[in-house]
Amino acid sequence: MNMVLDGNLVHGAIPVAVTVAGLAAGALLLFRRDRRWWSRTMPIVTAACAVTTFLLWLVVDILWKPFPDPVPRSVFAWIGVALFGIGLAIAWQWRSRWPRRGVGVLAGIMVVLAAGANINAHYGHFPSLRAAFELPPANEVPFTSLNLVTGTPIPRSPGRALLDGWQPPSTMPKNGVVTQVSIPPATSHFPVTRSAYLYLPPAYRTSPRPLLPVLVLLHGQPGGPRDWINGGRIATMMDRFAAAHKGLAPVVVMPDSTGSAFGNPLCLDSRLGHSETYLTGDVPGWIKRTLQIDPDNRTWAVAGYSYGGTCALQLALRKPDVFPTFVDISGQDEPTLGSRARTVDEAFGGDEKAFRQVNPIDLLATRGYPGSAGVISVGRSDSVFLPQQKHVFEATRRNGIKVTWRETVGSHNWQAWSAGLSDSLAWLAGRMGLIKQ
Template sequence: MLVPPMSVPAGWSHHQGVSLLDGWFPLTVQIAAAVLLVVAIGWRTRRWRLIWLPASVAVAVLGAFLVHLYFDSQGLATDPAPRSLWIWVGVTVGALGVAVFGWRSARWWRRGVAIAVVPIALLATGIVLNQWVGYFPTVSAAWGEITSGPLPDQVSADDLASMRNTTRTTGALVPVTTPDSSSHFAHRTEYVYLPPTWFAGATPPTLPVVMMIAGEFNTPTDWIRTGDAMHTVDAYAAAHHGSAPVMVFVDAGGSFNNDTECVNGSRGNVADHLTDEVRPYVISHFHTSSSAASWGIVGWSMGGTCSVDLTVMHPDLFSSYVDIAGDAAPTAGTTDQTLSRLYGGNAATAASFDPVTVMRKHGPYQGISAWYDDTGGSPTRGHHPGGAGGGGHHWTRSAPSGGTGLGGRGEGPDTNDQGQAAQTLCAENRTVDIACQIHTQPGKHSWQFASTALSVSLPWLASTIGVPGA
């Protein structure tokens, strides 16, 4: 049975403010861009109407097509983008064309309007893109991310000693610089959440840990700022006398647009960083449990794929995972693209990070459990290899994809949507004695769904990894 999402307590303000996902602000920006573009175009001369205005329209269509083509070739999305995104890309490029091609025939004030409409149209495009992925829920959240504003309840590691023997109503967030001496993976600052009970005594209790992994385009603060993880875990702690897991918000990308899928490959030795550097660092610096039974992983989108991979590859380090709308295997486009981008063409390395292949090679597991959460509403866009009882991904050269999914995901013969991926992986789990359950909820592939999925799955995960009082 699904546990309902926790309610937002009074006074919670991290996601309050002017919405970027709906309401008056997005509509106002779009209307302003459209009106200003019409004014910038004007009637003007016959030459403008017959030559330069059609040229601006042609540039707009070409620009939208090229951006769409870039998305498609780089594997930049799991689900197809809304048509409105390509429309607004075209409007933005077209506005730039109007400003350039119509400069000589425009009066001074129309030139000013033509210049002004370009950034406003670009803002409208960004809003549509954000509505698709749900990255920034409000203007204040976007501003905080862009300006690297303070995170909720952030404290310095140097202050922790003075905070011992205190009673807190919320946890504390500590920025940490984990080593990279083993992986040589150039990562950004990572963060550790310490629940109220961590501060209660003279020495820290030995608590379970949850590793939090974000999606493809990510920063280590995404689960905190956009995924609302601090509110979710604080609410859980408030309902359990201050007890909650320690959470470590890791960097699985190194940069915002580096889709590593948490593998060791040409984009960085991310798996080694998470298992050989982050995990020992958290244990030694925060006195957490070192037992695999006390370590779980929560991942969203790309991070969901990571959660499966890391657990089945390292059952001596992790015992439970929550896969929120992840793929069936590390994916960075079509099979050929993934093999090239992630593994430098090395099929053996690719196979070593394929969850189904790993599970079948390992055989029966002990004490491992899995939770899959997906929107359950996206149509199948491809054929998964072998279905629920079939083989894993076969890392061989394949013919060019003829699918229609955006960004390579769901395009080739070896990929499918996340709902089917959950069915496939759970079926494979059961053949090797991994207890699993699948949950589907309404929503789309966005951070808002990820946030809800975290609040729904956290009580189960806390119980599974042995949080006191769970």
Template sequence: MGLTSQSLEITVIVLAVVCVAATVWLWPRLSRNGWRHVLGRLGAIVVTQLSIVSALALAVNANFEFYGNWDELLGNNEQAPASVSQGDGQYATVGNIKGGLIQPAGPQGLDRVTGLPQGPASKVGKVESVRIIGRRTRAINPGFVYLPPQYFQQQFHRQRFPVMVVISGYPGGIMNLAQHLQIPQNAGQLIAQGKMQPTVIVMVRPTIAPPRDTECVDVPGGPQAETFFTKDLPDAMKSAYRVGHDPSAWGAFGYSSGGTCSLQLAMRNPKAYTSAVSLSGDYAIKDDLTTGSLFGPGPTGAQHQREHDLLWRLQNLPSPQVSVLVASSRQGESDYGDTMKFIHAVKPPMRVDSIILPHGSHQFGTWRREVVPALEWQSQQLTFPQDTEPNPPQKPAPGQTKGAAKGQAPADDQSHKRVEAERPQG
């Protein structure tokens, strides 16, 4: 049974209950004098405590996904391969890629999620559970990949699809993206309704070295998280799937720490991501107990940290040619003040749109209200289609401006507008 499988968690919980019941039942007999009874009592306490702690540890790990499989837990991770394996060129999916940079994985909690595509992939799409291997960073990160129905349809067999890299918060894992935010379920519905273009979505966690929070930063002498997200992950996706090669087809999307990462990735690396969505993200990265030292000591470390302060970048560096969507709440979110400062600091050619709720705290109830309009917004920023063979430039997809099709902001005197979030029913 997999480390994150529901069957293992249920089995261990049942064993814990049985151990507690057996200890209560046998305790009168073990209360007698004698070294055997003393050892019996100690054994009963140890076994009961271990069973309870194991059940709790499995439940916490299944929810936050510190470790995705037994090898990660035991430190037996494979070394990343040095070469890129290419797909079959037509309907390449992870099932066809053996020993490549994206490899099939166990369910990783996917078996717990309801509402995922059921039926022929050409009609309902598909969600794959994978391991993403960094050729440069040698990191191995768990992920889910959503493939829209069009990916498997004959009329799209020559098309490269746009990509959303959706990043969870910390210490949450990819399960939260599928179970609580329902990213693949919402995307499937929006695509079926014609409100979102067919898009490949890769769902990942923000850390590449759990349980440390790497915050999408290249740590001096440590994990190279920014390199993983801007180079390794795109290379791996391009090696296994028919996805766009131009940055205009790539966008980052996240909530909480994942939102922080998304903004950092796009603003610091506009040649990798040309749009970003941040739901309740921060605008600067700071060291804390979960991150350790991310930037290193001395003046060099201080400058490195300043460069990860997005307000500082907007005031001191040229604006990148990217589009971003930020979301916050007037009441209940601590980042509201910084969000407004960020919005007012943005200047062309960068564009910023926003979702500002009247009230909403830092939790999934708030993000579920924002995720559907945010998916629609980012879909409008991404170029589709891109041919798998050289051809004359394609016209923009319906609903796109020429600027958006080129990865540029539409010509507009305003650099900010508001996106309406779906209001709760009733």
């Protein structure tokens, strides 16, 4: 059963087989020995699907703009294919007997599945059936079963990397674990609706344990805390790092940073909610009270992709004492609801000055960050966000922040996002005091 649930839905035989089956089903739906089918039904279905797809693009990317980043044209193309399959399947129901109607329905479903498989292959959001059905990861354990605090932890030697003075006990588990827990918005009252996910590395599961640094990972919009578990495969990434470093890796906390799948609070305190206070106050406070970790924020870092990348940069610039280290993956050059005017109006009641006081580019032009450092990463095929990331990179360089530029494979998808963090992990570990810089 695990082999079925964990089969790769992004690469390999499964998405290819589904695509081939969908194309065959579409060809079956197209074939009818009926002149009226070709002269009337087909043109109507084709025109209706084309118009619907165009209107969907117009509403989502031009008028409504519910997401901070545009939906790729290839995704709309596959949506059009799905609509076409549905339209043909519906047309098959007319003047057909029941066996033929059933074939039409099944063929339409296969076309929709093929379109969905290719959209998922573009983003890499659901790597397996387990992820698609929101089933618990194979390495997830109940939060209540964890021994979060043991005896006196092993102290860090001043001036030395944690790895240099660490000898793992023979009883240390080979892999880390994933768990989920609610982090309450005690101060911010930000409307959190979903549990946070945690990754605890092998070294955390020892007694006594070393005081490990903390990495806060932020998701995109639309999205949620589990996205780093699914698309980012964060546990596999961190387990691989831990295996090469005597079980040491950061404790990773993935909070609900938007309040809902489609929420966009701009990662700041405004009329849209106090998400900044939640992420820089409530979340760090809960971590220090609940987990046995290094409480020194100089060893902490924040990272994210897309909306979460923009958010990581914002938090690092607004609260450098909390997050002196950041990784901005495929972020924007400013927080947005689709346009500067709409953002200022809805979040700040039209007060442009209030917006500039929290906007990263403006902060970089007016404030110094002597202790901060970061990575700006983007997929080299990301035509929308690559120029924005270059804008951010140049602004950080002018400011004097120690910043590294990375271009990875991929576009605005998990191929680029996962690579952005993975390629930065050794640098992060050095900044966090895990290994020598």
